[in-house]
Amino acid sequence: MLQAHIADVRQTHGDRDVYDPSDDSFALVDALVKAAEEWRSKPPRICVEVGSGSGYITCSVALLLQHLGITAHCISTDINPAALHSTECTLQAHNVADKVDLVHTDLLEGLRPRLRKAVDLLVFNPPYVPTPDEEVLRTGIAQAWAGGNRGRVVIDRFLPMVEDLLSPDGQLFLVTVAENDPEEIIGIMQQSGLSGEVVLRRRADEEHLSIIRCSRKVDRQ
Numbered sequence: 134m135l136q137a138h139i140a141d142v143r144q145t146h147g148d149r150d151v152y153d154p155s156d157d158s159f160a161l162v163d164a165l166v167k168a169a170e171e172w173r174s175k176p177p178r179i180c181v182e183v184g185s186g187s188g189y190i191t192c193s194v195a196l197l198l199q200h201l202g203i204t205a206h207c208i209s210t211d212i213n214p215a216a217l218h219s220t221e222c223t224l225q226a227h228n229v230a231d232k233v234d235l236v237h238t239d240l241l242e243g244l245r246p247r248l249r250k251a252v253d254l255l256v257f258n259p260p261y262v263p264t265p266d267e268e269v270l271r272t273g274i275a276q277a278w279a280g281g282n283r284g285r286v287v288i289d290r291f292l293p294m295v296e297d298l299l300s301p302d303g304q305l306f307l308v309t310v311a312e313n314d315p316e317e318i319i320g321i322m323q324q325s326g327l328s329g330e331v332v333l334r335r336r337a338d339e340e341h342l343s344i345i346r347c348s349r350k351v352d353r354q
C-alpha cells in the first residue's frame with residue numbers, strides 16, 4: 134500500500150504565514166499515490182513542485198520515491214520564504230531533507246532554462262481562490278490562496294511554461310476548483326500540444342476540487 138508511505142500531516146511544520154495541508158493538498162497527494170503505481174516501470178528522474186507551502190506534498194513525493202527505491206532529483210519552489218523554511222523542517226522531520234533542493238523564486242523563474250523538456254513530474258497546488266486581482270500582490274499567507282479573477286491569475290502565468298518543461302513522459306498534476314474552469318484549462322493545455330484529463334474530483338466544504346493531469350499526447354498508429 135503506497136498510501137502508507139506519504140508524509141505524516143502531524144509532522145508538517147506549522148507557521149501562521151504558511152498554508153497548512155488541507156483538503157486540496159490531500160486530494161493532490163491521493164492522485165500522486167495512484168500515479169506512483171506506474172513509477173515502478175517508469176521512474177521519474179526529475180520532480181518539481183511549485184509552491185511547496187508546508188512541504189506536505191514535496192515530502193510525500195520524496196517518501197514515495199524512497200520507498201520505491203527510485204533516485205530522483207527533486208526541486209521545490211515557493212515565493213514565500215517562510216514556506217520554504219516550513220518545507221525544510223517538514224523534510225527534516227521525515228529524514229528526507231537531503232532529497233530535495235529548495236528554491237525561493239516566483240514560479241520557476243531562473244530554473245526554466247535548465248529544466249527544459251526534462252521534468253518527469255510537475256505538481257502545483259496554486260492559489261486558486263477567486264479574489265480581486267490586487268490581492269494577488271499581497272505577501273505571506275495571502276499568496277497561498279489569492280488567485281485574482283476566477284482564481285486564474287497565477288494559474289494562467291504558469292500554464293504557458295508547462296509544455297516546455299515536461300519530458301517526453303512527463304506529467305503535470307494541477308489542483309483546480311470549479312471557479313477556475315478546469316475544462317477550459319484542459320483546452321489551453323491541448324492548444325499547447327498536451328493532453329489533459331481530470332483524474333480526481335472531490336467536494337470539500339464549499340469547494341469542488343478537480344485534479345488535472347496533463348501529459349504529451351501519445352500518437353496512436
Ligand SMILES: C[S@@+](CC[C@H](N)C(=O)[O-])C[C@H]1O[C@@H](n2cnc3c(N)ncnc32)[C@H](O)[C@@H]1O
Pocket residue numbers: 152153154155157158183184185186187188189190210211212213216238239240241258259260261276277278287
Ligand atoms: C495553496 S498553497 C499550497 C501549499 C502546498 N503545496 C499544499 O498543497 O499544501 C499555494 C502555495 O503556492 C505558493 N505560491 C503562490 N504564488 C506563487 C508563485 N508565484 N511562485 C511560487 N510559489 C507561489 C504560496 O506561497 C503557497 O505556499
